[in-house]
Amino acid sequence: MAVSSRPRAALLIVLVVAVAAAAFAAGAQAKRIVRCNGQKVLCDQPFNEIVLAGAHNAMSTDSLGWVLPNQSIAIPDQLHFGIRALLIDTYYGRLRDNGMVENTDRSDPEARTYLCHVYCQLGASRLAPMLRQIRRFLRNRPNNVLLIDNEDYISPTDFARAMRRSGLLDFVYRGPTDVWPTARQMIRSRQQIVMLADNDAGSYDWYHRTYQGILQETPYTFPNPDLLTKPANWKASCGPNRGDVTGSMFLMNHWSPPTAPAKPDLEASARVNARSVIVGRAKECDAVRGRLPSIIAADQVTAGDLLGAVRDLNGIAAAKPGP
Secondary structure, three states, rough: OOOOHHHHHHHHHHHHHHHHHHHHHHHHHHHHHHOOOOEHOOOEEHHOOOOEEEOOOOOOOOOOOOOOEEOOOOOOHHHHHHHOEEEEEEEEEEEEOOOOEEEEOOOOOEEEEEEOOOOOOOEEEHHHHHHHHHHHHHHHOOOOOEEEEEEEEHHHHHHHHHHHHOOOHEEEEEOOOOOOOOOHHHOOOOEEEEEEEEOOOOOOOOOEOOOOEEEEOOOOOOOOHHHOOOOOHHHHHHOOEOEEEOOOEEEEEEEOOOOOOOOOOHHHHHHOHHHHHHHHHHHHHHHHHOOOOOOEEEEOOOOOOHHHHHHHHHHHHHHHHOO
């Protein structure tokens, strides 16, 4: 009895249609990448030549009731506002009967991983749920590239576990860090977030030591805001600090005072975060260090015009001739 070729032909048609649909979807996705991080000029810029608006101690927020908050709004709102680099701290904590979280170490059977700043009693947020909110942002706004710099006081194994639980691991960048891909390439490959660890990155291919060839920075202790706002002080403020001058990315630390006040002083922060101040200081740092900053990290990111300054700097960076 002869075997009909119809089922085989039907299967072939289904496969052809599926391949065509996948190709169409990929093409449609490529066409949709018109703006990266909100700007057309950034899509074909290497990641380390894009200027990212950054939140210093991004987890420490007045909206969540933290003591001495560096920010007014929480990380999800920061991302929607336009922040693309998050400077965070991770610690072990244990929840006490009174609802307060206190510092502990990994050997404590009740230890959990938290976002804290030095003392978890001043404020604490569970790590994995916050990472999950970052994942949600990237799923809903995929044409963005981000960076997380973790001042880590938890093991890389426990941080990786939180990344897996949150689902954010699906979006991490796994490529080289000496030659960076463009924003468009990162978005197309769904590797939109660069992960850095200040202390211990373990052996994960997506987790990198911050100051070992990736990031160089400015000083970060400016007791008087005039040290940042007055042009006469800009040159001194741009000198090398951690990472010396060898990193492929450049962090401009831009906050004063070093310890945040008990209640955010948005007027004072607006003066530090003024567009002309940030752009002027970044240009001076370019003259001193031979490159524009990759990250502008600020306190109270909603005060002043950090985002406007970053747009201006990205326009300057995009106009620079390539190497």
